[in-house]
Amino acid sequence: MTMTAEQATWFSERFNRLVSNVDQVLLGKTFVIKLSFTALLSEGHLLLEDFPGTGKTSLARAMAQSVDGSTNRIQFTPDLLPGDITGVSIYDQGANDFEFHRGPVFANIVLADEINRASPKTQAALLEVMEEGQVTVDGVTHDVGAPFMVIATQNPIEQAGTYRLPEAQLDRFIMKASIGYPDHASTVRILEGAGVKAHETILPPIASAQVIVEMGALARTVHVDPSINDYVSRLVEATRSTAEIRLGASVRGALALIRTAKTLAAANGRHYVIPDDVKALAEPVLAHRLLLDPEAEFDGVTASSVIAQILIETPPPSDRQAV
Template sequence: MTMTPEQATWFSGIFNRLVANVDQVLLGKTFVIRLGFTALLSDGHLLLEDFPGTGKTSFARAISQSVAGSSSRIQFTPDLLPGDITGVSIYNQVVSDFEFHRGPIFANIVLADEINRASPKTQSALLEVMEEGHVTVDGVTHPVGAPFMVIATQNPIEQAGTYRLPEAQLDRFIMKASIGYPDHASTLRILEGAGVKAHETTVPAIVTAEVVAEMSQLARMVHVDPTINDYVGRLVESTRTVPEVRLGASVRGALALIRTAKTLAAASGRHYVIPDDVKALAEPVLAHRLVIDPEAEFDGVTAPSIMSQILMETPPPSERQSV
């Protein structure tokens, strides 16, 4: 079943209201906000690589408030244990049995702050829940509910005492983005509200969790022309043939690009995907999945620059079949 034009209009209206709502907190960052909600409605997770103080925590909190959901924040440190994230089973002497005490991962929006500061063992505690939406403790599976989204952050400057995320975990994030510093006009607006602390700023709820789940289902129904699938396939295959790349994008990356393109199309009021949807998301979705050759990286070659070159060299489809 394919999304109808009326459903696309309804989807776009709510999506734009959500973006405008968070824009009250994260001033001048509309594109990043759109990426965040695109990841949420694509049932994915977002990795933010940014400097301290750019509004990452406020961003995550505003998204959870907009969808009337719960939020939690996990500060990743070298001594953090997997049980500190997922929860632990504690023996209850009254009932003579173990009881599961839920960890902070049981929330709609989870901010994993400075994720690369924790050990690989602790980082791996997120692999199952990010892929399957549940955690398994002592052989018992506990679903985290829906909607569920992990917004992880890492500092691109300071590397001392950090553990680089393995490729398998980077692949779990549907996209990677950067908030960056605000422009001058936005900075002035922020300074005008300097009397209000960041954690005191709230935004009203726009939709319920049930509506978010419905929108996620609708996004999957957006029509994708075979020529678009071919375009995405050619883009992904091109990442594997670039001499400077040791490991190209996976099939999971191709699927992620299609899923997010569907959501972005619906957010634009269309019930079908166009090449511009793919182009807009190719770098956020695919760049972090590339492993650059160390020598090329030393020479200043970056994954985003490679993706830009691939987009220029890969011609998009010129026409599509009727929807």
Template sequence: MTMTPQATMTAEQASAFQETFARLVANVEQVLLGKTFVVRLGFVALLSEGHLLLEDFPGTGKTSLARAIAQSVAGTSNRIQFTPDLLPGDITGVSVYDQRSGQFDFHRGPVFSNILLADEINRASPKTQAALLEVMEEGRVTVDGITHPVDPPFLVIATQNPIEQAGTYRLPEAQLDRFLLKASIGYPDHASTLRILEGAGVKAHETEVAAVITAATVLDMARQARTVHVDPSVNDYVSRLVDATRSVTEVRLGVSVRGALALLRAAKTLAAASGRHYVVPDDVKALAEPVLAHRLVLDPEAEFDGVTASSIVSQLLLETAPPSDRQAV
């Protein structure tokens, strides 16, 4: 059976996509002041059907970001505080025997939501961390041999504290690779801090934003983002960039094909968010560090010398020439 290829996004659709995306970002910025880039990354992850890893200090607004994104798309949100004693069933849910019916009833865990905030994910054991692998990749949970689908859209926003490493379990490369993007919110600038202090009488969990679109619209926008045109020269640029990560002396393990696909998928969404129905090299450059850096495994000696994955990606962007022209769409 032959499959009908999807039609490429039109310029009119890209313009409408940009307008809706801008309204979503502005809506969340009512809560997370002065952090436009991170908010945009959050929605890029959502509309690319990926997940977001935030490595940041406590009190920078990670929970507020997750709640505001969920409210903006009229979705549900749950928060899980990861601790060493957290069990996989505490995330996915458990089957409980009902004596009256003589059957096992599945009690859904907090993972069954549109936006899941996995707070301090590296504090839980590897077995508990792995409970998220299936649902992040396939959008479903299997308990006692029975599969339970998670209603889309589904976005995991996981956080980890870069300072306190005692009693934590480093995320394995297989799990890091499941996150489309990794970013940091950081502290607000002076002007944003003043605005936050002016509203100090309102607690963060009491702040709500109005819904901008519905969950169904999110799915429609995600489908549209997949149809953004990618010129062969841009595909070649992404391939050369990913290949370059595998030959750097300080890198023990470079970016996989999954990472290359992730970069292209995110670039499509960013292009549509910018009002274009085609990807340009600048889309790839803007997302290279958030998409690729956390997928690199550095040589221990290089890490000891202060080399970072972000600096390597930045250097590769300087050394890898982007395409100079684009074929007509």
């Protein structure tokens, strides 16, 4: 079943209401908010690499309030253990049995703050739940429910005492983005509301958790022309043959680009994907999956600049292919 034009209009209206709601808290960052909801509705996770105080926690809290869901914040530290995230089984003497106590990962939106400060073993505790939406403790599987999204943050300037995320875990994040500092006008508006603390701001719910799940399922039905699949394939293959790249994007990256392009198309009121959807998402979806050649990195080449060059050199489809 393919999404209809009427369903696309409904999807776009609800999507824009969600974005406008969060925009009341994260002023002047509409594009990042759109990326965040695109990741949520594509059933993916978001990695935010940004400086302290740019609104990462506020974004996660505002999104959870907008979808009438739960949110938990986990401050990653070197002494954090896997059980501190997933939960542990504790022996109950009265029942003469072990009782599972859920960890903070059991929420609709989980903020993993400064994820690279925890040990690789603790980071790996998120791998199963990010991929499968479930946690296995002592051989017993527990579903975390839906919708489920991890928003992980890392600080790009303080690298002492941190553990770089391995490529396998970076690949689990459907997007990587940066909020950045607000512009002058937005900063003035923020200062005008300085009397209200960020955690005191309560946003009205725009959609229930069940509606978000239904929107995610509806986004999967957006039509993708074979020429778009060919275009995405050529983009991904180009990342593997570029001299500056030691490790290109995987098939998972190509699938992520198609999934998010479907959601973005529906958010723009279309029931079909166009090349501009792919172009808009290529950098946030693919850049963090690339491993640069050390010499190119030393010369100042970035993954984002490589993606931009690939988009220039790879012609988009001009005609639809026959199915």
